[in-house]
Amino acid sequence: MSTACSPAPTAVPGPAQVPVLQVDLAAVAANTRLLADRAQGGLMAVVKADGFGHGAVDVARTALAHGATWLGTTGLGEAWPLRAAGLRAPLLSWLNPVDADWAAAAAHDVDVAVPGAEHLAAVAAAPGRSRVHLHVDTGMARDGAAPASWSALCAAARRAERRGQVEVVGVMGHLGCAEDPTDPCNGLARTRFAWALETARAAGLRPVHRHLAATAATLTDPRTHHTMSRVGAGLVGIDPSGTTPLRGALTLTAPVVSVRRVPAGTPVGYGHAHRTQRATHLGLLAVGYADRLPRAASGRAEALVAGRRRPLVGRVSMDQVVVDLGDRPVDLGEPVTLLGPGDAGEPTAQEWAAWAGTIPHEVVTGLGAAARLQRRTAGATHLRSLP
Numbered sequence: 001m002s003t004a005c006s007p008a009p010t011a012v013p014g015p016a017q018v019p020v021l022q023v024d025l026a027a028v029a030a031n032t033r034l035l036a037d038r039a040q041g042g043l044m045a046v047v048k049a050d051g052f053g054h055g056a057v058d059v060a061r062t063a064l065a066h067g068a069t070w071l072g073t074t075g076l077g078e079a080w081p082l083r084a085a086g087l088r089a090p091l092l093s094w095l096n097p098v099d100a101d102w103a104a105a106a107a108h109d110v111d112v113a114v115p116g117a118e119h120l121a122a123v124a125a126a127p128g129r130s131r132v133h134l135h136v137d138t139g140m141a142r143d144g145a146a147p148a149s150w151s152a153l154c155a156a157a158r159r160a161e162r163r164g165q166v167e168v169v170g171v172m173g174h175l176g177c178a179e180d181p182t183d184p185c186n187g188l189a190r191t192r193f194a195w196a197l198e199t200a201r202a203a204g205l206r207p208v209h210r211h212l213a214a215t216a217a218t219l220t221d222p223r224t225h226h227t228m229s230r231v232g233a234g235l236v237g238i239d240p241s242g243t244t245p246l247r248g249a250l251t252l253t254a255p256v257v258s259v260r261r262v263p264a265g266t267p268v269g270y271g272h273a274h275r276t277q278r279a280t281h282l283g284l285l286a287v288g289y290a291d292r293l294p295r296a297a298s299g300r301a302e303a304l305v306a307g308r309r310r311p312l313v314g315r316v317s318m319d320q321v322v323v324d325l326g327d328r329p330v331d332l333g334e335p336v337t338l339l340g341p342g343d344a345g346e347p348t349a350q351e352w353a354a355w356a357g358t359i360p361h362e363v364v365t366g367l368g369a370a371a372r373l374q375r376r377t378a379g380a381t382h383l384r385s386l387p
């Protein structure tokens with residue numbers, strides 16, 4: 001029997017032969033400049049959920065270099081990597097369990113939001129003098145203190161401040177209907193926020209940072225801006241208000257793995273959900289819902305192939321999807337653009353969201369979290385010359 005070694009592995013596939021998720025930080029830079037320009041106060045770059053799937057450190061660094069002065073995350077676990085990456089900007093984390101590591105937050109200069117008496121007591125009891133932003137519920141019944149408890153929370157915070165346990169540097173609220181500026185819910189929230197600020201002041205607090213607006217209100221309603229806007233979606237090109245052209249920062253491409261010619265009436269994929277109307281060419285792409293291509297978009301989604309919009313046919317499977325190439329087959333390896341900023345006519349995150357019955361936030365955070373997609377980030381090089 002031969003004892004020869006098995007042949008050396010063939011070359012690792014080149015980048016054009018796998019699905020690639022490209023992050024364009026130049027788009028983040030341009031969006032940040034536009035938002036900073038619109039905001040009447042300062043701009044906090046919200047980089048939760050890994051910077052909406054675009055890379056939290058990359059987005060944070062880019063935003064800070066182009067007009068943002070603060071960083072924001074949901075949990076403290078999202079704040080540590082920013083500090084570890086050397087980002088020293090003011091940083092707020094607003095949603096944490098009552099037993100979070102408040103001492104570490106103080107030690108790393110991470111401000112924390114306080115949504116109620118229990119959180120305040122825990123933060124005050126932790127070693128160090130925590131910088132806190134009191135969070136008032138301005139009408140979503142979600143995070144933040146209920147209005148009925150706000151006055152007592154302000155009084156307790158003032159007592160903790162007197163004892164040197166905390167420093168109340170901010171008050172925050174959040175808008176639940178800002179994507180529709182005509183919704184009366186916005187006026188109620190503005191009024192409630194103004195009342196909350198007044199109540200805090202009457203309790204002896206002097207919060208220098210007062211922030212209510214996220215992306216949509218930053219773009220549509222200066223009355224919500226106060227001293228700072230907290231923007232996340234807008235940084236990565238999503239405008240929930242639909243009023244302002246922002247630039248998408250993700251591009252998903254997948255090479256054609258195989259092409260087959262089929263007659264009319266050919267069933268395609270699981271459940272035979274599609275049947276070809278006429279003789280055509282079908283191209284196979286090795287990307288599916290495990291890569292967070294929304295399965296709910298099956299039967300509606302399209303892609304850009306060699307400059308033409310072509311339908312994806314049949315169901316989006318876990319690992320593959322089929323594109324109807326029509327009578328013009330393409331070479332194997334031809335890159336198909338599934339999603340991008342729309343420049344060349346490729347579908348955008350907004351279109352995918354509409355096809356899937358969701359919002360673009362879910363599309364981009366999903367793709368950004370997809371472990372199998374090869375990730376590339378461009379546009380960061382110009383940042384090397386910046387402080």
Ligand SMILES: *Cc1c(COP(=O)(O)O)cnc(C)c1O
Binds near residue numbers: 215232233
């Ligand atoms: C996500 C979030 C933001 C940012 O909202 P965008 O609409 O993405 O700009 C601001 N504030 C809070 C509390 C958030 O959870």
